[in-house]
Amino acid sequence: MAQCPHCLRTDEQVKNGKTAAGSQLYRCKVCRRKYTPEPQAHGYDQATRQRAIRLALDGNSQRQAARHAGVSHGSLANWLKQYADELPTTLPLPDQPVEVAEQDELFTFLGEKKTKSTS
Numbered sequence: 001m002a003q004c005p006h007c008l009r010t011d012e013q014v015k016n017g018k019t020a021a022g023s024q025l026y027r028c029k030v031c032r033r034k035y036t037p038e039p040q041a042h043g044y045d046q047a048t049r050q051r052a053i054r055l056a057l058d059g060n061s062q063r064q065a066a067r068h069a070g071v072s073h074g075s076l077a078n079w080l081k082q083y084a085d086e087l088p089t090t091l092p093l094p095d096q097p098v099e100v101a102e103q104d105e106l107f108t109f110l111g112e113k114k115t116k117s118t119s
């Protein structure tokens with residue numbers, strides 16, 4: 001069911017053509033704004049992604065988790081692979097936030113790449 005993201009109503013929602021990308025457009029007859037209730041497959045937000053990953057890690061099968069989170073099975077499979085790749089091989093020390101360690105690795109990687117490409 002469509003829900004207006006502006007006034008959060010679920011009634012008085014009518015289909016109103018499609019976007020250039022092919023998403024169904026809806027129009028809210030209450031606040032008269034147009035919106036797309038179902039984002040494209042590649043456009044899941046971070047919260048949805050985290051929820052799907054958590055469901056899968058909680059012992060659900062990937063298909064069950066994908067269905068509960070409302071995402072495609074293929075997307076979830078990709079996220080889980082990515083999630084596994086991002087897991088640290090050793091536990092980070094309490095005074096070393098993971099974010100900083102990852103940034104350092106990224107900068108090191110970019111630095112090396114740049115050096116190679118300019119040689």
Ligand SMILES: [Zn+2]
Nearest residue numbers: 004007028031
């Ligand atoms: Zn509305």
